Amino acid sequence: MLAIDAAAYRSPWRRHHPAAKALLAGGLLGCALVLPPWPGAPVTAAITLAVALGWARVPPRTLLRAARTPLGFALTGSLTFLVTVGPDGLGWADGGVRRAADVVARCTAALLCQLLFAGTTPLADTLPRLTRLGLPVTLVEVAALIYRMLFVVLDTTRRIRDAQAGRLGTRSLRAAWRSLGGLGSAVFIRSFDRARRLEAGLAGRGYTGSLSVAVAEIPLKTRFLATAPLPAALAILTTLTLQSLP
Structure with missing residues (x-):
């Protein structure tokens, strides 16, 4: 079993409905994609990391191991923004550093949002x-x-x-x-x-086109569902506040 799957099965959020956790992680993911990359992406990443480590108690080592390979792809891909090919050959691209930083920031924030859901929700609870x-x-x-x-x-x-x-x-x-x-x-x-x-x-075994599996009933309307949008709202308010500062 992968470490992220083992963490999901041991997560204290296991008793919460997957839809509520999807609302929380999805809201943060929307912030990572819609808000301006600076300061929206760092703010979203910081809030998501705090939720994952403090509230959901995802093991830091597991989170780091799951994030290092996708972040490596993002860093490698962002290097292409630094150079440009023109009539004079290969050269440094104007504004390339800023575009590369924007891509890395958004990818990091979005990845942490997805790992928050993956580290708290087993796929066996989601697919059925x-x-x-x-x-x-x-x-x-x-x-x-x-x-x-x-x-x-x-x-x-x-x-x-x-x-x-x-x-x-x-x-x-x-x-x-x-x-x-x-x-x-x-x-x-x-x-x-x-x-x-x-x-x-x-x-x-007489397969007829569908596999019948037992799905544990988990109540959806709980206090957790009411608090799920709060991290995304905090990310939006913090970003708007930082943007309004001189």
């Missing part, structure tokens, strides 16, 4: 309720199967990498590349075989 919003049952079930197969692929990858390391498959760069190729092919074959067996198992 999506059909009540009008989403096709087939789409929801495909998403659930992909989520389940993700852990199978990760576990298979880990086992194969451990076996390759035990056989000195990474002793040199050439051996590491050869092991990487073998890892990719083995993971593909085993995942395809696991998916085929899963399909055969569903057919043997």
